[in-house]
Amino acid sequence: MCARHIYGNIRKLHPNKPQLKKLFWSIVESPNEADYKARDPRLVAGLTFLLHHVVEDALNNNSESYNRTLEKARAMPLVEMLETMRRLAMKRIDLRKKIVKDYKGKFSLKVTKMIAFETKYRKNCKSIPGPTGEFEVSEDGIRYAVDMRAKTCSCRRWDLTGIPCRHALRVVLDQKKRYKTDNLVSDWYLTSKWQHQYSDSIKPVRGIKFWIPSGESTIQAPPREISKGHKKKPQQRMKGVNKSPKKGKKVTGHNRVMHCSRCGSTEHSCTNCSNDGVPCKPRPPKKQKTTTSHDEVAVDPGEGPSQT
Known part of the structure; x- marks a missing residue:
């Protein structure tokens, strides 16, 4: 959920x-x-979360993103909807295949970012070796048990993600000859796995022109209803309390020339004007909306209630 x-x-x-x-x-x-x-x-x-899934994501953003892509296809008839979904999936797989082909790293980008983030905090940790492959790592007065052979830690971040946590990285720093970071990452993050995932795609389908006729009656699709009025915009997700609303454009003073209200010069303002005895020019009055009173409105003699 x-x-x-x-x-x-x-x-x-x-x-x-x-x-x-x-x-x-x-x-x-x-x-x-x-x-x-x-x-x-x-x-x-x-x-x-189960540990063998090697994922810590508590959201379903992937499915929601794909469902938004299929929003138009859902309004189509059944066969046309399935065909549209198939073509969208083919385009999506081809796009991912191009991204994976140009990527040269051993692991995915997520591994690189998480290891770089955890490396910043491993300096606050200290490790003490225990039995073979086991270490006691302390951070801010809290002690964690790290098992380098089982690839587990008491903080459970390594267990959940399959990526070494800061405590395991501290052990790697202290035991450089025995452990390497690349050997501690789960195989599911390998670029080869990523490439294999998008190596195959959906096979193309011939159009209706090349279908073998069955001799049965042709089923016609029902006519689509033409919606009247303006098109409805998709409902946007409500922003949270801590999220800032959309702000309008700010009015800037770019290409705006200021004048002195006393002498009219553009080189200074009225506060820095040398003509102290000259009074400031009065500002022009603001334009007021002209309203027509009820008595001044001309009424057509033909209008109004009829006489009985």
């Missing part, structure tokens, strides 16, 4: 509570049981 949809339902029941959003997402992002209970164990969190 998508965590964003859960938060949307909770926000309907408890509106105008900006702290609820921060609390909710801190619980969702809790990777281990200790952090989970320290916040509020009444909501869904990363603790409920």
Whole structure:
């Protein structure tokens, strides 16, 4: 279930509570049981994820993005809808195939970004070697057990994502001769896996012109209803409390020439004008809207109620 949809339902029941959003997402992002209970164990969190899935995403943005692409196809008849979905999938696979072909790294971009992010915080950690392949790593007074052979850590970030956490990276830094970061990343992030995923595509289908006639009666599609009036815009998602609304364009003073209200010079303003005795020119009055009184409105003699 998508965590964003859960938060949307909770926000309907408890509106105008900006702290609820921060609390909710801190619980969702809790990777281990200790952090989970320290916040509020009444909501869904990363603790409920299965470890062999190697994913920590609590949202379904991928499916929602694809559903938005199929928004027009859903309004079509069944066969035309399926054909449109097939062609969209073929284009999507071909686009991803070109991106993967030009990528030269050993792992995906997500691995590179996460390792770079966790590397910034490994300097705050200290490791103590234990039995073979096991280490005790401390960070901010909290100790974690790291098993380099099983590729696990007490923080469970390595277990959930398949990417070494800051505690495992600290062990790699202290034990450079024994461990390498590339050997600790899950194989599901390899570029070869990524390329294999988009190596094949959907086979093309011949058009109706080349179909073998069956001799049966032809089924005609029902006529489409022409909608009247203006086209309705798709409903946009409501912005959260902490998100800024759309702002209009600011009025700038570009290409605007200022004049002194005393002498009319463009080199200075009236506050810096040397003509102290000259009074400032009065500003022109603002234009007022002209309204016609009720008595001045001419009435056509033919109008009005008829006489009996």
